[in-house]
Amino acid sequence: MAKPVLLSVDDDSDVLRAIERDLRSQYGAEYRVMGSDSAEQALDILKQLKLRNDSVALLLADQRMPQMDGVQFLQEAMRIYPDAKRALLTAYADTTAAISAINEASINYFFLKPWDPPSERLYPQLDDLLDDWKASYRPKFDGIRVLGTRWSAHSYELRDFLSRNQVPYHWIDVELSANDPETKRLLDALGPEASNLPVVLFPDGTKLLESLPAQVAQKVGLKTRAQTNFYQLAIVGGGPAGLAAAVYGASEGLSTVMIEREAPGGQAGMSSRIENYLGFPIGLSGADLARRAVVQAQRFGVEILSPQEVVGIRTEGSYRILKLADGSEISCHALMISTGVQWRRLDAPGIDRLQGAGVYYGGGATEALSCKGEMVYVVGGANSAGQAAMNFAKYADRVCILVRGDSLSSTMSKYLIDQIKQTRNIELWTHASVAEVHGVSRLEEISVHCSDTNKIERVAAASMFIFIGALPQTDWLGNMVERDEHGFILTGPDLFREGNRPKGWSLDRDPFLLETNIPGIFAVGDVRHGSVKRVASGVGEGSVAVQFIHQYLSKV
Numbered sequence: 001m002a003k004p005v006l007l008s009v010d011d012d013s014d015v016l017r018a019i020e021r022d023l024r025s026q027y028g029a030e031y032r033v034m035g036s037d038s039a040e041q042a043l044d045i046l047k048q049l050k051l052r053n054d055s056v057a058l059l060l061a062d063q064r065m066p067q068m069d070g071v072q073f074l075q076e077a078m079r080i081y082p083d084a085k086r087a088l089l090t091a092y093a094d095t096t097a098a099i100s101a102i103n104e105a106s107i108n109y110f111f112l113k114p115w116d117p118p119s120e121r122l123y124p125q126l127d128d129l130l131d132d133w134k135a136s137y138r139p140k141f142d143g144i145r146v147l148g149t150r151w152s153a154h155s156y157e158l159r160d161f162l163s164r165n166q167v168p169y170h171w172i173d174v175e176l177s178a179n180d181p182e183t184k185r186l187l188d189a190l191g192p193e194a195s196n197l198p199v200v201l202f203p204d205g206t207k208l209l210e211s212l213p214a215q216v217a218q219k220v221g222l223k224t225r226a227q228t229n230f231y232q233l234a235i236v237g238g239g240p241a242g243l244a245a246a247v248y249g250a251s252e253g254l255s256t257v258m259i260e261r262e263a264p265g266g267q268a269g270m271s272s273r274i275e276n277y278l279g280f281p282i283g284l285s286g287a288d289l290a291r292r293a294v295v296q297a298q299r300f301g302v303e304i305l306s307p308q309e310v311v312g313i314r315t316e317g318s319y320r321i322l323k324l325a326d327g328s329e330i331s332c333h334a335l336m337i338s339t340g341v342q343w344r345r346l347d348a349p350g351i352d353r354l355q356g357a358g359v360y361y362g363g364g365a366t367e368a369l370s371c372k373g374e375m376v377y378v379v380g381g382a383n384s385a386g387q388a389a390m391n392f393a394k395y396a397d398r399v400c401i402l403v404r405g406d407s408l409s410s411t412m413s414k415y416l417i418d419q420i421k422q423t424r425n426i427e428l429w430t431h432a433s434v435a436e437v438h439g440v441s442r443l444e445e446i447s448v449h450c451s452d453t454n455k456i457e458r459v460a461a462a463s464m465f466i467f468i469g470a471l472p473q474t475d476w477l478g479n480m481v482e483r484d485e486h487g488f489i490l491t492g493p494d495l496f497r498e499g500n501r502p503k504g505w506s507l508d509r510d511p512f513l514l515e516t517n518i519p520g521i522f523a524v525g526d527v528r529h530g531s532v533k534r535v536a537s538g539v540g541e542g543s544v545a546v547q548f549i550h551q552y553l554s555k556v
């Protein structure tokens with residue numbers, strides 16, 4: 001955390017140097033001493049400090065300055081830093097003006113020039129002022145601040161990205177806190193740039209306007225480019241399956257890179273509480289699981305590129321070559337595909353337009369807190385929807401789960417159904433499907449088709465979270481890797497047609513259990529045809545596949 005600032009302003013450079021020297025020798029250990037030879041420049045400095053979220057403890061200004069005198073400067077400065085102590089430096093002739101400034105312009109003190117010896121004529125009075133300031137001083141948040149609005153899709157995307165990548169940040173909703181004086185001061189310091197939301201302010205004083213996740217990723221040091229262009233093992237997708245493969249591969253000595261499009265943790269990272277993962281009797285959040293796995297993988301030397309997307313693939317002899325979204329390439333001998341599944345889109349008028357502005361796919365962990373006191377709709381009847389409903393119920397006034405069927409029993413685990421039944425503010429709306437969503441710039445209402453009555457009911461809604469199943473996105477594999485009709489990747493025995501090995505297979509062995517129709521390319525987790533869609537099974541497959549990779553690499 002940066003030290004609080006003592007700022008002095010004097011157009012006479014000798015006096016400025018002298019006051020800075022005296023302040024520094026007495027207070028330098030605890031405060032940062034800054035100086036300026038003009039009031040205008042000092043105001044600019046204060047605006048920059050405000051954007052960096054730095055604290056200012058004292059403003060000390062000479063009364064006689066051209067363009068703007070000391071009292072005027074202190075009054076302007078008060079708009080930016082109202083809590084800073086304000087003092088004037090005056091000549092004897094200006095004493096009367098200084099006394100009236102104390103009353104009229106809320107100046108805390110005035111010092112007569114020269115102030116020698118400072119031990120008698122400067123420090124005791126400043127000690128008093130600074131003690132007083134410290135009594136109400138609360139250290140400021142020393143990290144990234146994000147300014148935006150709740151109903152902006154861009155702000156949502158950015159916040160979701162930061163939380164899923166476990167980057168701490170302070171969120172300032174400029175609409176909700178429009179009457180908050182500190183927010184007003186911050187927006188004033190930003191000036192016209194305040195309209196380029198979302199704005200990200202970094203502790204080093206830099207800022208990004210209309211910020212995109214990739215820009216912020218670069219700025220906070222998330223790694224998106226590989227250190228070298230060849231690895232023994234490359235893993236595409238950093239969910240539980242990919243992370244497990246990374247930990248096992250690297251711990252067994254393979255040079256390993258893992259490329260993840262959004263944030264390590266995958267779907268599991270969005271889970272508010274995973275209760276069925278072995279070894280965690282009271283459950284753990286997906287974010288916690290992801291954080292632990294990332295640390296473990298990094299400890300074994302896995303290089304994690306995130307956010308970075310793989311967009312293409314080709315082979316050259318024994319090399320499998322990945323094309324990344326930034327145009328760069330990575331080659332490897334063994335390739336693991338663990339790209340999981342992505343949410344299925346809900347096909348109803350208005351959904352795409354209001355996505356991120358009240359309509360969300362998935363858990364929307366960042367949104368849960370914002371739903372305090374509101375009515376929240378959750379669409380879907382599987383475990384993911386149940387977990388989300390339980391999480392929202394902690395904050396929202398009421399949560400309504402919309403399901404097409406007549407109950408949850410065929411789609412949701414019994415432990416979750418029991419928890420939902422016991423939760424006072426969760427209700428279930430059966431035979432219900434979303435027919436349309438309404439709202440100008442944010443979700444306002446939902447039209448629900450009730451299949452039992454064949455009627456449409458229109459209800460008010462601020463947020464709707466959709467969990468209606470998921471499909472793999474494997475188009476980037478082109479025609480190379482065999483998939484089923486839904487895009488899930490075929491491996492091992494599933495590749496055989498009428499007892500024959502896959503077309504083009506040239507080795508004198510069968511494909512390994514988790515190997516695709518291309519030797520050395522493996523698929524694990526949810527993206528694999530026939531996989532059990534669970535964290536533990538993904539982790540199991542990711543770890544087991546590494547054994548086959550060793551066997552494969554021994555012959556390359």
Ligand SMILES: Cc1cc2nc3c(=O)[nH]c(=O)nc-3n(C[C@H](O)[C@H](O)[C@H](O)COP(=O)(O)OP(=O)(O)OC[C@H]3O[C@@H](n4cnc5c(N)ncnc54)[C@H](O)[C@@H]3O)c2cc1C
Pocket residue numbers: 236237238239240241242259260261262263264265266267268269270271272273274275276277308309310311338339340341342363383384385387473476524525526527532533534535536538
């Ligand atoms: C909300 C929710 C709650 C859940 N709760 C539970 C639970 O309690 N217990 C349980 O056992 N299971 C649960 N599941 C299911 C479980 O999370 C999944 O089965 C598991 O995450 C699958 O792991 P995976 O590694 O195969 O794929 P995913 O977790 O889907 O990870 C795949 C990763 O690949 C990345 N990716 C995709 N394409 C590319 C590309 N081209 N380039 C780079 N990266 C790419 C994605 O961004 C993603 O991070 C839950 C799922 C959800 C959504």
